[in-house]
Amino acid sequence: xxxxxxxxxxxxxxxxxxxxxxxxxxxxxxxxxxxxxxxxxxxxxxxxxxxxxxxxxxxxxxxxxxxxxxxxxxxxxxxxxxxxxxxxxxxxxxxxxxxxxx
Amino acid sequence: xxxxxxxxxxxxxxxxxxxxxxxxxxxxxxxxxxxxxxxxxxxxxxxxxxxxxxxxxxxxxxxxxxxxxxxxxxxxxxxxxxxxxxxxxxxxxxxxxxxxxxxxxxxxxxxxxxxxxxxxxxxxxxxxxxxxxxxxxxxxxxxxxxxxxxxxxxxxxxxxxxxx
Amino acid sequence: xxxxxxxxxxxxxxxxxxxxxxxxxxxxxxxxxxxxxxxxxxxxxxxxxxxxxxxxxxxxxxxxxxxxxxxxxxxxxxxxxxxxxxxxxxxxxxxxxxxxxxxxxxxxxxxxxxxxxxxxxxxxxxxxxxxxxxxxxxxxxxxxxxxxxxxxxxxxxxxxxxxxxxxxxxxxxxxxxxxxxxxxxxxxxxxxxxxxxxxxxxxxxxxxxxxxxxxxxxxxxxxxxxxxxxxxxxxxxxxxxxxxxxxxxxxxxxxxxxxxxxxxxxxxxxxxxxxxxxxxxxxxxxxxxxxxxxxxxxxxxxxxxxxxxxxxxxxxxxxxxxxxxxxxxxxxxxxxxxxxxxxxxxxxxxxxxxxxxxxxxxxxxxxxxxxxxxxxxxxxxxxxxxxxxxxxxxxxxxxxxxxxxxxxxxxxxxxxxxxxxxxxxxxxxxxxxxxxxxxxxxxxxxxxxxxxxxxxxxxxxxxxxxxxxxxxxxxxxxxxxxxxxxxxxxxxxxxxxxxxxxxxxxxxxxxxxxxxxxxxxxxxxxxxxxxxxxxxxxxxxxxxxxxxxxxxxxxxxxxxxxxxxxxxxxxxxxxxxxxxxxxxxxxxxxxxxxxxxxxxxxxxxxxxxxxxxxxxxxxxx
Numbered sequence: 001x002x003x004x005x006x007x008x009x010x011x012x013x014x015x016x017x018x019x020x021x022x023x024x025x026x027x028x029x030x031x032x033x034x035x036x037x038x039x040x041x042x043x044x045x046x047x048x049x050x051x052x053x054x055x056x057x058x059x060x061x062x063x064x065x066x067x068x069x070x071x072x073x074x075x076x077x078x079x080x081x082x083x084x085x086x087x088x089x090x091x092x093x094x095x096x097x098x099x100x101x102x
Numbered sequence: 103x104x105x106x107x108x109x110x111x112x113x114x115x116x117x118x119x120x121x122x123x124x125x126x127x128x129x130x131x132x133x134x135x136x137x138x139x140x141x142x143x144x145x146x147x148x149x150x151x152x153x154x155x156x157x158x159x160x161x162x163x164x165x166x167x168x169x170x171x172x173x174x175x176x177x178x179x180x181x182x183x184x185x186x187x188x189x190x191x192x193x194x195x196x197x198x199x200x201x202x203x204x205x206x207x208x209x210x211x212x213x214x215x216x217x218x219x220x221x222x223x224x225x226x227x228x229x230x231x232x233x234x235x236x237x238x239x240x241x242x243x244x245x246x247x248x249x250x251x252x253x254x255x256x257x258x259x260x261x262x263x264x265x266x
Numbered sequence: 267x268x269x270x271x272x273x274x275x276x277x278x279x280x281x282x283x284x285x286x287x288x289x290x291x292x293x294x295x296x297x298x299x300x301x302x303x304x305x306x307x308x309x310x311x312x313x314x315x316x317x318x319x320x321x322x323x324x325x326x327x328x329x330x331x332x333x334x335x336x337x338x339x340x341x342x343x344x345x346x347x348x349x350x351x352x353x354x355x356x357x358x359x360x361x362x363x364x365x366x367x368x369x370x371x372x373x374x375x376x377x378x379x380x381x382x383x384x385x386x387x388x389x390x391x392x393x394x395x396x397x398x399x400x401x402x403x404x405x406x407x408x409x410x411x412x413x414x415x416x417x418x419x420x421x422x423x424x425x426x427x428x429x430x431x432x433x434x435x436x437x438x439x440x441x442x443x444x445x446x447x448x449x450x451x452x453x454x455x456x457x458x459x460x461x462x463x464x465x466x467x468x469x470x471x472x473x474x475x476x477x478x479x480x481x482x483x484x485x486x487x488x489x490x491x492x493x494x495x496x497x498x499x500x501x502x503x504x505x506x507x508x509x510x511x512x513x514x515x516x517x518x519x520x521x522x523x524x525x526x527x528x529x530x531x532x533x534x535x536x537x538x539x540x541x542x543x544x545x546x547x548x549x550x551x552x553x554x555x556x557x558x559x560x561x562x563x564x565x566x567x568x569x570x571x572x573x574x575x576x577x578x579x580x581x582x583x584x585x586x587x588x589x590x591x592x593x594x595x596x597x598x599x600x601x602x603x604x605x606x607x608x609x610x611x612x613x614x615x616x617x618x619x620x621x622x623x624x625x626x627x628x629x630x631x632x633x634x635x636x637x638x639x640x641x642x643x644x645x646x647x648x649x650x651x652x653x654x655x656x657x658x659x660x661x662x663x664x665x666x667x668x669x670x671x672x673x674x675x676x677x678x679x680x681x682x683x684x685x686x687x688x689x690x691x692x693x694x695x696x697x698x699x700x701x702x703x704x705x706x707x708x709x710x711x712x713x714x715x716x717x718x719x720x721x722x723x724x725x726x727x728x729x730x731x732x733x734x735x736x737x738x739x740x741x742x743x744x745x746x747x748x749x750x751x752x753x754x755x756x757x758x759x760x761x762x763x764x765x766x767x768x769x770x771x772x773x774x775x776x777x778x779x780x781x782x783x784x785x786x787x788x789x790x791x792x793x794x795x796x797x798x799x800x801x802x803x804x805x806x807x808x809x810x811x812x813x814x815x816x817x818x819x820x821x822x823x824x825x826x827x828x829x830x831x832x833x834x835x836x837x838x839x840x841x842x843x844x845x846x847x848x849x850x851x852x853x854x855x856x857x858x859x860x861x862x863x864x865x866x867x868x869x870x871x872x873x874x875x876x877x878x879x880x881x882x883x884x885x886x887x
Contacts, residue, residue, distance in 0.1 A: 004108045009149070010209045012112050016119050018202035023123030025194030025867045031173050033863070035122050035135045038166060042142045045154075053149040061151050062231050062238050068154075068161050069245045073252030075166045079173040080259035086177045098860030193864060197871040204877030 009050035017043035030082045030092035041071045115141040128174050136167045153225045268314045269326040272345050272396055278308035279389035283382050290378040298368050301381040305364050309357040316350040327398050344398030348740040352395040352525050355598045360388040362714040366606055367509045369711035387413035391518040400449045400459040411438050414519045418506040427505035437499040441489015448482030465532045465742050473535055480538040491523025491575045494549040498810055500572055504564040508609030512602050515571040524578045524594050532745050543583025547673040550576030554680035559803045562618045563608050566688050577659055585749050586662030588734045593655035599721035600643040606715055607637040614704035620691045624698035630706045634693045636715040641689045643722045645682040647771045651726030660767050682774030690782040
């Protein structure tokens with residue numbers, strides 16, 4: 001039986017993070033962009049918790065708890081911004097919200 | 103920990119994450135995200151971080167997902183959702199893959215063998231950390247302020263202005 | 267005691283400058299009374315200072331303020347015997363001229379500016395005189411240059427005045443650059459710019475370096491004191507108000523150059539002194555010759571000034587330290603007097619052409635008498651002041667070199683010729699067309715004339731009251747001995763030279779009398795006989811033409827080439843870089859799509875690249 005070391009968790013974290021990054025960069029829909037960011041935050045949390053667990057230091061878990069709190073705050077503010085954008089542009093298609101260009 | 107359990111949970115996590123970014127309908131995305139968050143909670147559980155697993159379920163699947171569902175409905179994103187064009191995803195693929203390669207360089211290059219499973223985390227121990235004046239109580243309280251500010255900000259941004 | 271407060275002396279006129287600039291408008295005489303009172307106070311203070319230096323017999327040097335923490339840059343005061351003589355000249359003559367201005371400038375529409383600039387001029391000259399440090403000296407020197415520029419161009423609406431101011435500024439600038447270079451050479455090699463420290467270090471310094479430095483410093487004096495070949499600005503400087511000319515010529519600007527040479531006299535090597543002497547001799551003769559043919563009353567006196575500055579320079583050059591300063595002292599009085607008389611004449615006749623004047627003595631007796639005193643003193647006929655200093659100069663020159671003595675003697679004859687020619691044409695003979703309505707000028711103008719007349723008559727007698735031994739105290743002891751030894755050689759011939767110089771002056775005066783008053787020979791026929799010489803003289807030895815040729819033909823063509831290089835090569839490069847940037851920017855701005863995710867993609871991409879590079883280079887982690 002192969003032992004599950006921290007390495008596996010890190011690879012898992014990288015994969016999930018990259019998926020989230022790809023989603024963040026590619027999605028047209030604002031809501032999906034927010035979801036992608038949540039995915040990335042979760043990847044980071046996996047990292048933190050994995051190291052915490054394997055090193056026997058609880059600080060990483062405390063950090064992860066803080067991250068979750070911040071992520072929640074980010075989600076609320078992000079959604080409120082999205083609503084505001086929707087009200088002024090009539091869409092949440094991020095490709096169309098490109099007033100600040102050359 | 104059993105490699106099989108880990109593999110199954112990882113597979114669910116990765117697949118649901120892919121589901122989030124690739125579903126046609128935004129509602130499916132949100133539901134995939136719920137699955138993904140729950141499986142991350144499972145990952146925490148197999149890492150002996152049961153407190154975080156609980157928080158994950160409560161905050162994310164209980165709070166954030168509900169929020170996202172509301173947002174989806176309020177912005178009627180479903181009606182406008184179309185497949186991303188190849189020109190849109192090219193930079194995303196390039197950037198994400200370069201970044202992933204960069205990270206993997208660090209992970210693969212290092213020797214992680216020395217780190218084996220260690221102390222079990224417990225709710226009590228985390229509480230001792232968070233509420234200890236000498237440890238993390240100040241960040242913890244500041245987080246509560248951040249949440250308050252986020253709440254106020256969200257209300258401010260979300261409410262309709264008088265003229266509209 | 268009082269001498270420690272000498273820094274107030276230049277400060278008061280500077281305050282007058284500020285007050286007049288700020289509050290002079292609308293005040294009576296444009297604030298002229300502010301200038302008179304503050305410059306008068308400054309004069310009293312400087313007289314007290316001089317009295318203290320005379321009584322104690324010691325110079326005073328303040329420790330000075332450290333400037334920028336640079337070694338050797340202590341800005342302080344040096345009031346020694348030489349400074350006190352100059353202080354006397356500058357403050358007394360400056361004050362007299364300022365008082366005279368109250369009458370002369372009455373009714374000019376811009377008197378406020380006039381008094382402000384005059385105050386600045388006097389302030390900077392006073393600061394120059396008492397500075398203990400060549401850098402501070404240079405700063406004051408440049409202030410003198412600036413205020414002379416402003417004053418020569420006082421009537422700047424007249425194109426000739428504007429261009430004369432520019433000419434004065436540019437020509438003296440040539441000298442200023444040389445002076446600065448000289449100061450820098452001294453500082454690099456001796457590590458200080460403090461004048462007295464330089465005196466201590468100079469005897470041990472490299473002679474070649476000292477020669478170069480002193481020649482450059484003398485270059486500054488050539489520019490400021492209008493010696494050949496940079497004398498061209500001075501006659502044109504007559505475009506300013508006559509009082510300004512008087513101030514520039516007698517008390518402030520041109521004497522600054524002589525003072526500079528005297529100030530750093532111990533640094534001069536025999537080689538550089540030889541250059542000084544010959545330049546002075548040539549200037550004296552050339553300028554005197556040109557003065558003979560000029561027909562503008564102020565220009566005659568202007569060339570006379572150049573000639574007399576030449577006397578001072580030649581005196582310093584041949585080792586007659588005392589002779590040069592003594593002549594400067596005497597010259598200040600009679601030249602200021604002559605200029606103020608000329609100013610009075612111009613004020614009365616409204617012309618500067620001497621052929622329109624004539625017979626003015628009867629109309630303006632005080633001015634005429636004063637002018638006569640000035641002319642007598644200037645010509646060097648005994649017993650008035652000009653005689654004493656000229657005598658000492660000729661004495662020293664004779665001991666140095668006989669050719670130079672001949673040149674100087676020629677200049678002496680010509681001095682007598684031009685000044686009495688001027689006097690006879692303007693004040694004697696039959697009335698000219700501008701004379702009819704002339705009348706004596708007001709009291710405020712004649713009083714200064716009388717005061718200066720007294721100075722012009724009697725300043726020479728100071729030589730009997732120990733002026734020489736007083737002045738010599740400002741030099742290091744060993745140098746005094748050397749100078750005394752040199753002058754001892756000429757002691758045997760002294761009396762003959764005195765008789766010789768008196769007879770020279772007498773010949774000059776008699777010739778002029780014969781030609782212009784008795785008309786034994788017509789002036790016109792003499793001019794006709796020597797017409798080539800006359801042409802050369804009236805064209806000022808073509809020096810202006812040479813300068814114009816150099817600037818128009820040579821420098822202009824070089825400038826055209828440089829301009830071409832600038833336009834097509836330098837500008838081409840700069841513009842090319844600019845065009846390249848614009849083209850690049852046109853492409854690059856496409857990056858700003860307005861879509862936030864694209865920016866995020868770049869951030870992520872870049873972070874990934876950096877991670878890979880770090881790992882490849884051995885890694886941060």
